[in-house]
Amino acid sequence: MSDNEMTLTRFEVHGARGPFNAAFFGLMGPFIERHLRPHKRRVLADLPPTVVELGAGVGANVPYLRPGSTLVAIEPNVPMHRRLRAAAERRGVHLDLRERVAERTGLAGQSVDTVISSLVLCTVRDPGEVLAEVRRILRPGGTFRFVEHVAARAGTPTRTLQRALRRPWAWTFEGCSCERDLAGLLRAAGFARVDIEPFRLHTPFVPFNTQIAGIAYA
Template identity: 65%
Template structure:
């Protein structure tokens, strides 16, 4: 990967959802929110070692302006083109300071929109590319989020994703996912290890979907089954 020289990022004002919006708010929890921000900041390098090869292929050749769902603490900024402009859909306010720090480090122009993925406050057909990683597992309504992604993508725009998914039925991994689903979901802000996200994405109405199933090997057994790919609007 090409090395980029870090430069100060242009940081715009964080935008929040209008009070009249009738969609349920993000469940802001001061303990979970802070824990997840710290966890993904500390564990980012470890997680990236496992996912780097797939992400490098999936996020290759992104355009200079990108929308990211659940940008978190900025783990995917390393995959953006030089001098990229990122609109980060990130409702967890405890992620924002680290997200801004990552933007400064990578020289990314950043705008944070503190809204949920089910109601992205961007115009129709306004985005060339949307990306996500380890996000669709935790949204309340994946179908609604994918409908929003299709809405904001221009015709021919791309949605590139790297997500963890349910293991095959009857396997030790699936058994572990089921046993741990409630504490896992509480700790990781609603994250479900039992979603068949491949089927959800394939049935979301995209013109074309290309994805690959793969497995990583980490001590976090429920997290080890993944998909990565791209869907074209």
């Protein structure tokens, strides 16, 4: 792999933020999961034997896979890997861990039945490019299943807070943006069909509380 290709596929882990985020999601994961579980149960139901996950993190979605299945985990943040491996081992899931960014999975075109993500498209450098990559690797009829947090409606208190906290939030959470219209990007990404359900959480993390869940069909 050339130096340029390495730059495109690798993620530069910050010495403080990388370990902090791994610890934060390891600690707060059960709290966040409790709020997201009803929506994840719907969109992550009946997953096939092999699943590709973008930004698998510390393994929050591993419990939705059946024991004995395979998770191809695209996770460039190395401090997350230890907890992700432990989560897969506890569930009896075979882990194929790839230290790559979601824009460049390295997977063959039309080779995947299902791609999943949760709380990832807010953080990637270019969500449009990630969605193009998802479409590239999905087989016809395959699904992209997602639970993501998004910008609140303009003029609402939540939207005002998202804007006010934009920079410290992004610095703390590895570039995470609370201001992306991911529903619009998904609908414009060229999928055959996109089903989206907006919903709101009620947590102390107010900028994070506006969410969408759904399935896009290749």
